[in-house]
Amino acid sequence: MRALLKSALALIAVGALVLPVSAGTLEDVKSRGELRCVVSTGIAGFAYPDESGNWKGFDIDFCRATAAAVLGDASKMKAVTSTGKTRFTKLNSGEGDVLWRNTTITFSRDVGIKLTFVGVNYYDGQGFMVNKSLGVNSAKELDGASVCIQTGTTTELNLADFFRANNMKYEAVTIEKNSEARALYMSGRCDIYTTDASGLAATRSTFPNPNDHKILPEIISKEPLGPATRQGDDQWADIIRWVYNATVTAEELGVNSSNVDSMRNSNNPEILRLLGVEDNQGQELGLNRDWAYQIIKQVGNYGEIFERNIGTNTPIGLARGLNDLWTRGGLQYSPPFR
């Protein structure tokens, strides 16, 4: 009887652990003292562990920026890795607080999967990579080819659409992880590797001979990549939105990690508002007064994050292109801090 009672108590205890996700992500993060970001399992330049096991990359830097804003310390973040297939489940089940994982914003994800997308931190599009020895110059010449794709992505659907629209046939080799898809492409199991152009550049940079491969000129889709939060927590969504906006505004105003201290004495009222010197916008967000200062001081502005991880001086070598500031002909544009 005692054994029965014990097991009954154990059952109830397990049941109590499966409690619903609470609505206030901000309070959860603050009381935990650690921010959990859902990131990919490893894409060079975007999210990857370095030699000593520390996570680095474009997405990781935005996660660090969020940690700096919310907890005042950029290092208080944890990377929750996920495949393309499990990312939304991990966010919705509360395993991660925010999704910083080059994820395309689409109608079905926003409406159907019940996510809140708060901005586009990278404008991308799907491309094709082939071995130069095949002598292919255009995606229209790919009839009958074998294509390696990652499952659970918009890529899969775009690919089917593209080949159908151009009346071509193909053999899809569907793989769960980027690293496996890369290995299959290298072995010659596939003629083509397709994913977002930024991902192609990142993957190519890890090849032994990157120059043997080329990215075809056709970009077959729009892939606006951005962070996502669980639907229904507006305060938390606001925080993520303005963390991203702060990095873009900082670049626009010429505030970077090395001059941010002297900028606190600037004459520009917008800079003073951003850094929390005059207004206390942080408090309205539920954050500290110096939240944006911490982001810029500890992580940097948008341009710094871009150039450090994926810019032209890195092995990835991506040009700013669409991701330049609107003042220089790009699409990165932040609403004003007012």
Place this chain on the structure above:
Amino acid sequence: MDSPSSKSNQASILLRLWRNQEHRSTIIQIFTIVIMLVFLGMIVRNVDTNMRTIGKEFSFDFLNSPAGYDITFQPFISYSPTDTHTRAGIVGLLNTFLVAISGIIIATILGFTLGILRLSNNWLVSRIVYVFLEFTRNVPILLHILFVYGIFVYTFPVPKKAISISDTVFFSNRGVYTPAPVFEEGFKYVFISILIAILIIFFFIRWSRKVQDTTGKIYPVFYISIAILIGLPLVIFFSAGSPISIEIPALKGFNFKGGTSIKPEYIALTFALSYYTACFIAEIVRGGILAISKGQTEAAHGLGMRPNRTLQLIVIPQALRVIIPPLCSQYLNLTKNSSLAIAIGYMDVVATIGGISLMQTGKEMETMIIVLLIYLCISLFISAFMNWFNRKMALEDR
């Protein structure tokens, strides 16, 4: 209004119920069931509240909307991205069946062979089999699958440099391409002749058994049956003017076109699952044979039976009784392990409806329930079949 005496009366009734062993066990059982139901209810309620909190609706409507993605391996029914999620799921299910059935057949043959070889008197043979069995059984199946797939993809050349056997069969890392038969009009006669041959064999076996019972004369039933099965259709085939033509695969553009292609994903998955499961079956077979006491064999020899017939009529029928129940669970394991297909991109039911459909629609709960029920049904079906087979083989009370 309760008087004190009636209260104590009630208590004593409860106490009496409790002291009765039969009643006590009933009370405990009811208590346990209630706790289980409460626990189950909590889980369901939790899922419901959580889904409501994020505003998700529980519905299976998505099954009728177009899937939008491609499935490379669709040997049975045609499928295109404009078809529904249901059809995509069925394509995946058929692929699961294909792997499970071919895996079970190969694993059984290989397992019985290995099991008997393991008992061989030849020291070298039994040692080699022993090492193979121990190595294979002690490495997780996922690694075997990735290993076989890796070997296939990396050792075979790309299609342009494919290894060919007299330009008809090609081996490349995109698969094995073989000539495909194209059936012409007259082939139906050949097909009918195969059916007739099977019928003849059936009656021949019954007749020869009767002859054996009455006169004791034994015919070489196996060889004669094979001769009928191959001979009759062959005669019809040539007399109908060879009504079959062969389509030979040829390299066109990126890949081979024409003929039949067997994809590396299918080969790797089936092969890895079969030899892995075969190792377990081998041990079961060995145990089954060892369970039959030596006296049985010696008695059969004493009656003048030859070793072959001793094995066929005395040892194997008795060993089967020991072998079948654990064999059944190996078949179940193989079928369930086939869900690891996604690791190498073989499009089974988990990869289609439980993978891509899940992702594209965001219906985790619904798709997972479907996949769970499908596996449950398959497993229950295999169990039922093996139970039936076991009853048929079981010792009859005499």
